[in-house]
Amino acid sequence: MTITGRIKPPMGHDNGWWWQRAAEGVLAIQRCAKCGTLRHPPRPMCSECRTLEWDHVAASGRGTVASYTVLYHPRFPGYEYPLIIVLVDLDEGVRITAELKDCAPEDVRFGMTVTAFIHEDPDGFRLPMFRPAATGGQ
Numbered sequence: 001m002t003i004t005g006r007i008k009p010p011m012g013h014d015n016g017w018w019w020q021r022a023a024e025g026v027l028a029i030q031r032c033a034k035c036g037t038l039r040h041p042p043r044p045m046c047s048e049c050r051t052l053e054w055d056h057v058a059a060s061g062r063g064t065v066a067s068y069t070v071l072y073h074p075r076f077p078g079y080e081y082p083l084i085i086v087l088v089d090l091d092e093g094v095r096i097t098a099e100l101k102d103c104a105p106e107d108v109r110f111g112m113t114v115t116a117f118i119h120e121d122p123d124g125f126r127l128p129m130f131r132p133a134a135t136g137g138q
């Protein structure tokens, strides 16, 4: 078997909706329907009040880099190397891991501000990624 594109994440009952929202262009954050606590990644139960009901909000996409790593090897098909993976503290208060684009590995900094965008692979698969936030306004 030859893998020609990005390895797709498992999409099950508890998280398939999140990937669907990403495909629609939205970075979603799951929200407890009872106490309003935000959580990511998606999971069935609120860790604060154990409620199973939930909805979601659309993230602003703004955040800061809490940590990161730069991958050089092994090189899987469908990814661009060096591959920068960031752990981002979203302004809404949850953390998410994703690729950082439009940034050289030596320019990544802890605490740098980033903004999310929806990347589309050649095969049409869409997923959230980040890039350095524009400086100097807006």
Ligand SMILES: [Zn+2]
Binding pocket: 032, 033, 034, 035, 036, 037, 046, 047, 048, 049, 050, 051
């Ligand atoms: Zn709750």
